[in-house]
Amino acid sequence: MPEDHDEERALEIPGARPLSPADIAALDDQWARAWTPAEVARRLEGVDLPWYVAGGWALDLFRGRQTRRHGDLEIGVPAARFGEISDRFPALVFGGVGQNRLWEIATPEVLAATHQTWLRDPATGDYLLDVFREPHDGTTWICRHRRTIRLPYEEIICHTPDGIPYLTPELVLLFKAKHVRPKDQGDFEGVAPELSPAQRARLAELIGQVYPEHPWLAELDR
Incomplete structure (x- = not known):
């Protein structure tokens, strides 16, 4: 099942940069100074929405130790509440990612057709955070790979001893x-x-x- 049927529309939006495997490898340096889970938790302190660290970092938070190098930092947030995240970083730039394409600026059209957003420091060009805007129904999380899988946020978010939220x-x-x-x-x-x-x-x-x-x-x- 596709991750999100809406993402097929991303192919029709102009201004995208194709991301081949070579292009993605070339972005490694721009991701080399991404935030850590502790840094993003500090920057999002007080945000009253169910967010969590995702990907490989989430597994390391579960295990209580870093086990490998991570190429970026991913978090998940309810799609309809993404503005509460972006409002925290008015000096930074969000780009949209979908269908192996990167839009340097995530316009409303791009946001509507993708689920993944890269936060960039315009002064340095560094990418700092990868935000997944996840489907949900109020306080119920919906799996974008299979939308029949639905779970309350309180069941899918764990916390480290120092309070960093991560996906189970x-x-x-x-x-x-x-x-x-x-x-x-x-x-x-x-x-x-x-x-x-x-x-x-x-x-x-x-x-x-x-x-x-x-x-x-x-x-x-x-």
Whole structure:
């Protein structure tokens, strides 16, 4: 199932920069000074909405230690409340990303057709934060890979001892199951043994719904 049917419209919006694998590799330096989870938590202190660190950083927050280098920092926020995030950073620039294209400026049209937004410092060109504008229904989170998966935000957001919110590891691994790049496989192999029996069961159930032939299912059944 596509991540978001609306993103097909992104192909029709002019002004995009195509992102080939070589282009993405060339952006590594611009992401080298991205914020850490602690930095973004400090900058978003007092924001009254359910946000969370996502991706590989979320798995490291779950494990209580950094286990590998991270190329960026991703957070998820309810799509309809994205303005409460962008209002925090009036001096910075948000660009839209979708369908392997980058729009340097996330116009309303781009925001409507994509779910991913990169926050850039215009003075240095550094990318600092990757914001996922996630589908939701009020206080219910909706999985963009399979919209029948709906969970209350209070069930999907965990916190570190010092209060940094992060997406529960079962859902992080569900997203990583789509492509299974080498880093995704490494994350699964490192995190799966640290999941509780209930977390392993839920991850297996979710992957079974979205990717019923996925090789991780055999590992989770052991």
